[in-house]
Amino acid sequence: MKQSLSMVGGVALLAATLLGSGCARRVETDARPSPESIAQYYPLAVGNQWTYRLDGRDDKPVTVEIVKEQDGYFLDNQGGQLAVDGFGLRDPKRYLLRGPLEAGRGWNNVVSVSSTERYQLVQVGFACKVPAGSFSNCVSVEGRNRVDAQTTLVNTMTFAAGVGLVRVDVATEHEGKRVPQTELELISFKANAPGTSTEPAATPAPN
Numbered sequence: 001m002k003q004s005l006s007m008v009g010g011v012a013l014l015a016a017t018l019l020g021s022g023c024a025r026r027v028e029t030d031a032r033p034s035p036e037s038i039a040q041y042y043p044l045a046v047g048n049q050w051t052y053r054l055d056g057r058d059d060k061p062v063t064v065e066i067v068k069e070q071d072g073y074f075l076d077n078q079g080g081q082l083a084v085d086g087f088g089l090r091d092p093k094r095y096l097l098r099g100p101l102e103a104g105r106g107w108n109n110v111v112s113v114s115s116t117e118r119y120q121l122v123q124v125g126f127a128c129k130v131p132a133g134s135f136s137n138c139v140s141v142e143g144r145n146r147v148d149a150q151t152t153l154v155n156t157m158t159f160a161a162g163v164g165l166v167r168v169d170v171a172t173e174h175e176g177k178r179v180p181q182t183e184l185e186l187i188s189f190k191a192n193a194p195g196t197s198t199e200p201a202a203t204p205a206p207n
Contacts, residue, residue: 038099039084041139041159043191044074050164050191052184053131061187095119097141097159118144128158130167132186135160150174163191 049065065077073081073092081091088098094109094117106120120142128138143155151174158167163186170182 037101038088038097040161041097042082042084042089042164043162043193044082044084045192045194046074048164048191049189050186051188053187055183056185058187062184096157097139101139115145120144122156128160128166130185130187132163132166132188135163135166137161138166144173147172154178163189 044066046066046068049063051061051063053061063077064080066074067077068075073083075081082096083090088095090096090098095107096119098107098119099105101121101124103121103124106118109117109119122140122142124139126138126140127134127136128140129135138158138160140156140158143157144152146152151172154171154173156167156169156171157165160166166186168182168184169180171178171180173179
């Protein structure tokens with residue numbers, strides 16, 4: 001049950017839309033975190049771009065570039081729309097990352113009468129490594145959505161501070177057994193904060 005990447009636009013939207021579809025009717029509310037603390041994990045500015053490889057292959061890279069800001073959202077060349085509000089990082093349908101940034105913290109997005117996406121912060125403040133470099137301040141979020149009575153679709157997204165989304169792992173879970181489906185890894189990026197220079201950001205060297 002491999003999922004098609006053509007289903008969505010924008011790699012950040014990739015994980016969310018693979019997890020489920022439809023408009024969110026309710027998003028669980030809680031105490032508001034500092035928007036700045038969430039924003040650092042996905043720098044939103046026109047001209048920022050991220051290039052990924054799919055399933056370890058370098059022959060078909062996917063580049064996501066923010067091309068404009070409209071109606072409070074930053075739009076990319078793949079159809080993605082992202083914004084940071086007082087609760088967290090979201091697209092028009094759901095929150096992808098929200099505070100407080102504490103391991104074990106969870107939230108729900110109700111996407112239809114019969115479908116609820118469940119997100120949880122798995123790790124916070126850890127080091128991760130992808131082809132684009134090594135990063136010391138990362139968070140990982142696991143999203144889960146039941147496909148049927150026996151199968152759950154699981155997406156794990158890893159964000160790095162000052163960089164953005166660096167890794168996506170999509171798997172199916174059937175009767176307790178997890179089977180990998182799709183993997184995306186960041187291979188290069190240009191990620192500047194709003195109002196800063198548009199020169200490419202330097203890739204951090206391994207610690």
